[in-house]
Amino acid sequence: MELKITTLIENNPDEQGQLLFEHGLSLYIETAEKNILFDTGESGNFIQNAKSLNKNLNTLVYCVISHGHYDHSGGVEKLLKYVDQVPQFVVGEEFFKPKYKTIDVPGYQYNGNSFDEEFIASNQISLRKVKEETLYLTDHLIVFHHFSRYTNYEVRNRRFFIKENSKFMPDDFDDEISLGIITEKGLVVIVGCSPIAIINILKTISKRINIPIYAVIGGTHLIEADEKRIKKTISTLREMNIQLIATSHCTGEKGIRLISEEMKEQFQYNNTGNVIEI
Numbered sequence: 001m002e003l004k005i006t007t008l009i010e011n012n013p014d015e016q017g018q019l020l021f022e023h024g025l026s027l028y029i030e031t032a033e034k035n036i037l038f039d040t041g042e043s044g045n046f047i048q049n050a051k052s053l054n055k056n057l058n059t060l061v062y063c064v065i066s067h068g069h070y071d072h073s074g075g076v077e078k079l080l081k082y083v084d085q086v087p088q089f090v091v092g093e094e095f096f097k098p099k100y101k102t103i104d105v106p107g108y109q110y111n112g113n114s115f116d117e118e119f120i121a122s123n124q125i126s127l128r129k130v131k132e133e134t135l136y137l138t139d140h141l142i143v144f145h146h147f148s149r150y151t152n153y154e155v156r157n158r159r160f161f162i163k164e165n166s167k168f169m170p171d172d173f174d175d176e177i178s179l180g181i182i183t184e185k186g187l188v189v190i191v192g193c194s195p196i197a198i199i200n201i202l203k204t205i206s207k208r209i210n211i212p213i214y215a216v217i218g219g220t221h222l223i224e225a226d227e228k229r230i231k232k233t234i235s236t237l238r239e240m241n242i243q244l245i246a247t248s249h250c251t252g253e254k255g256i257r258l259i260s261e262e263m264k265e266q267f268q269y270n271n272t273g274n275v276i277e278i
């Protein structure tokens, strides 16, 4: 199946400096069957970029949101106002749990969605809360959920929390979902931020589905990783024989530099406006 992925918004500007950019991620995915939006960035500015890039948001069948952090779900309300045809929203069943962090400033800072489940229901929006570990949306589109922990070097950031019964509990990111797209070259895996860690995600997927992973596109959360962890990550990507790594967002400058040095032409810097055709 032919596949085209356009980065509508991301942390880094486009080469021509004509598009908006922000801390966040939003990808417009065109397949032979359906068009999908993966994440909505922070502010809704991805809509402006979609117009500039001639990407029609009224053709979307699904809006998949990787997890309930503001930099991935922040554009939802503006998307709903903008489109005539509202896509089905696909999220992990834990998506609406209130999320916090203790990074940058002292105390618990809200880091979650700007809307709740009631808002979605009151607007009669079709919502698919994924309970399954592996869910086929179509023959070629798969949602992966509930990832296992395989590595000892991918230590999770314990400064992210969910609030449950008035208590702040460490966030295990159970809501995180990734999208798999089956192509003739293999499976293309789309990730949002990968706070569970990218190798854990890829190992889980490769154990669940008997199709080699051809490409990984999105954020890999290596921003807080030291050089040792990044190098272990790269060597595992090689072992898994992944042919294309197109990352940005929370991958961080060091992660991007090391992956691009090691993977060479197998690496693509997936900044705002970048287009990948598979």
Ligand SMILES: [Fe+2]
Pocket (backbone or CB within 6 Å): 024, 069, 071, 072, 192, 193, 219, 249, 250
């Ligand atoms: Fe993020």
